[in-house]
Amino acid sequence: MPHRLPDLPFPTDALEPHMSSETLSLHHGKHHATYVEKLNALIEGTEFATSPLSEIVAKAHGGIFNNGAQAWNHAFFWNCLHPEGGGDPHQGALADAIAKDFGSAEALRNEFSTRLTTLFGSGWVWLAKDRDGNLGVESTSNAGNPITDGKMPILTCDMWEHAYYVDYRNRKKEYVESFWHLVNWNFVAANFEREAPYEP
Ligand SMILES: [Fe+2]
Structure with a gap:
């Protein structure tokens, strides 16, 4: 099951002025995309070929871990950000x-x-x-x-x-x-x- 690059949860210019469109385009479209591409090439024919990313992060080593964890980390990071974010955590x-x-x-x-x-x-x-x-x-x-x-x-x-x-x-x-x-x-x-x- 090949992994795919998830879409950013917001437009590339939505986090300006804190994070520029240029940064997001490169960071998501080049860096994050490359981790996903390399992961897909590395897992083919291995025990991780059909594993979800979180399982790869928990169990893999070497190149599969590095690219799988970077794929997970970036997908998680984008969701940690929001154009209307900031402030303190809400009550709860x-x-x-x-x-x-x-x-x-x-x-x-x-x-x-x-x-x-x-x-x-x-x-x-x-x-x-x-x-x-x-x-x-x-x-x-x-x-x-x-x-x-x-x-x-x-x-x-x-x-x-x-x-x-x-x-x-x-x-x-x-x-x-x-x-x-x-x-x-x-x-x-x-x-x-x-x-x-x-x-x-
Ligand atoms: Fe990064």
Whole structure:
């Protein structure tokens, strides 16, 4: 079952001025598309030929993991963003859990932002829920994803250079500030309620 590049959940210019149409066209149309293409070539004739992406993220290694996880991570990341995003999480189970595990939404944003600006090399920063239901912030290198450790991804931000260099050059802090204007808290809250990881 070949995987396909999912459409962006919004037009390429919908996140301006925080994320440009040029960035989204390249990031989705070239980078994300290439991960999907390479994955399809690599899984042919293997035990992962018919696996859903989340299973590839949980079980695969090497090139199949790298391209499969990048395909999953990007599909998830696009849904973490919304033209009318930003602000604080709405009242509910997620907001309660953030208050319990971080003290406040602001404290979560501060911890997440520090992880993003101090990440060395390419990777992702995650809000993830462990098996006991506790929330934590973690970073992963390259294609890494918390699913591999049995955790549930709740929110992510792409900290590969291709995510911000066109718009912000080396000004990582400005990219991170712009990310918080775009966070789709409805999607993030839905991820907190999931029984199984998001499936693109
Ligand atoms: Fe990316």
